[in-house]
Amino acid sequence: MSNSPDQKSNEENAPLTRRTFILAGAGVAAGACYAAAMGYPVYRYLADPSERAQSAVAVKEVFLKDADKLPVGTAMMFKFGVKPALLIRHAENEWTALTAVCTHLACTVQYDQNKKHIFCACHGGVYDAKTGANVSGPPPKPLAKFQVAPAQGGLTISLT
Numbered sequence: 001m002s003n004s005p006d007q008k009s010n011e012e013n014a015p016l017t018r019r020t021f022i023l024a025g026a027g028v029a030a031g032a033c034y035a036a037a038m039g040y041p042v043y044r045y046l047a048d049p050s051e052r053a054q055s056a057v058a059v060k061e062v063f064l065k066d067a068d069k070l071p072v073g074t075a076m077m078f079k080f081g082v083k084p085a086l087l088i089r090h091a092e093n094e095w096t097a098l099t100a101v102c103t104h105l106a107c108t109v110q111y112d113q114n115k116k117h118i119f120c121a122c123h124g125g126v127y128d129a130k131t132g133a134n135v136s137g138p139p140p141k142p143l144a145k146f147q148v149a150p151a152q153g154g155l156t157i158s159l160t
């Protein structure tokens, strides 16, 4: 049995039922969730380079109050702009300041006081604690080094 043209026209023009309204609303909500789930990582990917560029331009020097009191053979973490950095005191007047962002996949590195080297826990990368040179593991290049200068009440860390 086939529909007459009048019956078909009536079905197409039928008022929105509660069921079709709810199904349409659920479809729109699911689509919005899907778009948000897909869009947020893209937003983060696109936003990060500008944040990095801003921090690189804005910060050329930081002052670390009381950092000159750091015990010999120890290290401390600090922020250089928005990035983590590492200050190591090797001897009374021997300091190294390096970025603490691994050159492999950007994990934060740490100073190993016992082995006197810098390591990355993510994939086992190892760096020289005095030069920042990549010694072993996957890191492809050295850690960026900063200049360290004594200042009144602390240390000044600046770009080289």
Ligand code: FES
Residues within 6 Å of the ligand: 102, 103, 104, 105, 106, 107, 120, 121, 122, 123, 124, 125, 137, 138, 139
């Ligand atoms: S992120 Fe540091 S070794 Fe992979």
